Amino acid sequence: MFNSIADILGKFTPQQRIIALLLVLFTITIVSVGPQLIESLKPVVPEEYAELVEEQNKKIQYLSSEIVDLNNKIVEGNQNCTNRIISREKEIAIYIDDLIRMGQNSMRENQLIVAIDTISTLPSAPIVDNSMVYTMVTALQSLKENLGNR
Numbered sequence: 001m002f003n004s005i006a007d008i009l010g011k012f013t014p015q016q017r018i019i020a021l022l023l024v025l026f027t028i029t030i031v032s033v034g035p036q037l038i039e040s041l042k043p044v045v046p047e048e049y050a051e052l053v054e055e056q057n058k059k060i061q062y063l064s065s066e067i068v069d070l071n072n073k074i075v076e077g078n079q080n081c082t083n084r085i086i087s088r089e090k091e092i093a094i095y096i097d098d099l100i101r102m103g104q105n106s107m108r109e110n111q112l113i114v115a116i117d118t119i120s121t122l123p124s125a126p127i128v129d130n131s132m133v134y135t136m137v138t139a140l141q142s143l144k145e146n147l148g149n150r
Contacts, residue, residue: 093144098138099136100137103133
């Protein structure tokens with residue numbers, strides 16, 4: 001077998017022999033250095049990394065709990081704000097009811113004054129036009145309905 005290899009090598013030109021030698025050297029180098037090179041490229045997890053990962057996990061847990069706390073505060077703030085708005089709307093509804101009642105009483109008084117003025121001969125007092133008061137009362141009732149529908 002070696003005789004045939006010598007015959008094969010004898011047929012090579014000097015340039016081909018050099019190239020074949022370089023290929024053999026390159027292959028030997030890769031085979032001998034390759035495993036060490038691959039091993040050096042693998043990331044080694046030293047204790048520093050393990051400690052760093054543990055510290056980062058603690059920070060993540062702390063920040064997660066902080067997010068939950070802040071979220072709860074936001075929800076509580078929204079509830080308080082909504083309750084204040086509802087309370088204020090109820091106050092406004094009470095004021096509107098008072099204005100409606102005052103307007104309706106004013107319309108009744110105007111009707112009474114007109115009736116008395118037609119009977120008596122005394123000079124008449126200034127009377128607010130009932131249509132304006134009625135328009136105001138109707139607008140206030142509409143405002144109250146819109147306030148309640150929200």
